[in-house]
């Protein structure tokens with residue numbers, strides 16, 4: 001199918017972008033990588049009056065290390081993030097997740113900010129930024145603000161973004177050496193959205209689990225932090241205890257791709273696989 005007609009704008013500054021967002025209101029849509037928006041337009045699931053292409057905005061595609069941590073620009077393409085030595089060094093969790101994001105062709109255009117703005121509950125990057133306690137920086141005509149990732153994802157395709165907001169970058173706090181990161185997901189086919197996935201971080205001190213952050217995706221309306229499983233892991237230092245807690249804690253939805261029972265089972269398998277390997281000998 002072809003999209004319904006729309007006005008196309010390609011602003012070259014944030015100020016111009018804010019003008020356009022204000023002019024069109026709910027009838028204007030930001031275009032970044034287009035990997036989710038364009039199919040939606042083509043299928044006429046969305047018929048905005050204007051598409052506002054932000055790809056010419058300067059300075060939003062950078063990946064840079066700062067004293068506070070790592071900054072990933074909203075327009076950084078998935079394949080640039082995947083290939084980045086800075087990401088591998090400062091955010092190994094994201095490096096491990098990137099090959100699972102769609103296929104190579106999608107990663108060549110899709111952007112880091114677009115994936116967060118879309119907030120697909122089965123997407124990898126929202127879970128990663130929650131696990132990493134990242135901050136999402138957003139700009140609008142009135143200024144900028146920082147939204148903790150834990151508050152950003154509010155439901156299926158729903159975020160804390162307000163009308164007129166543009167994600168400009170994401171700050172990943174500096175990695176501490178005691179933390180180990182692990183990532184895995186289970187999908188029916190390579191490149192599909194996950195039936196269940198896990199972005200995990202475990203803080204090990206003297207071989208004991210001091211802290212843990214277990215964020216599942218594909219098993220709820222948004223990234224799901226499994227706090228009871230985290231508590232069980234800290235108390236017992238044992239993956240089996242965490243699995244038992246997880247089995248009562250997770251309430252996944254069912255759909256044509258998988259029942260709640262299947263997703264709950266897969267989440268337990270991932271917990272065992274990912275956290276089990278993190279608790280093993282340091283590599």
Ligand code: FAD
Nearest residue numbers: 030032033034035036037102110111113114115117123167
């Ligand atoms: P766009 O499609 O351009 O925009 C998506 C939405 O975000 C739009 O509503 C847009 O207005 C808004 N938006 C974009 N950028 C900003 C911004 N800076 N500020 C505010 N709003 C913004 N994703 C996964 O995570 N995992 C997968 O396994 C996966 N598989 C895929 C398989 C297929 C076949 C396809 C087509 C896509 C898949 N995707 C997957 C989606 C892909 O990762 C997209 O790149 C991503 O979801 C959206 O990024 P984008 O840059 O293409 O955004």
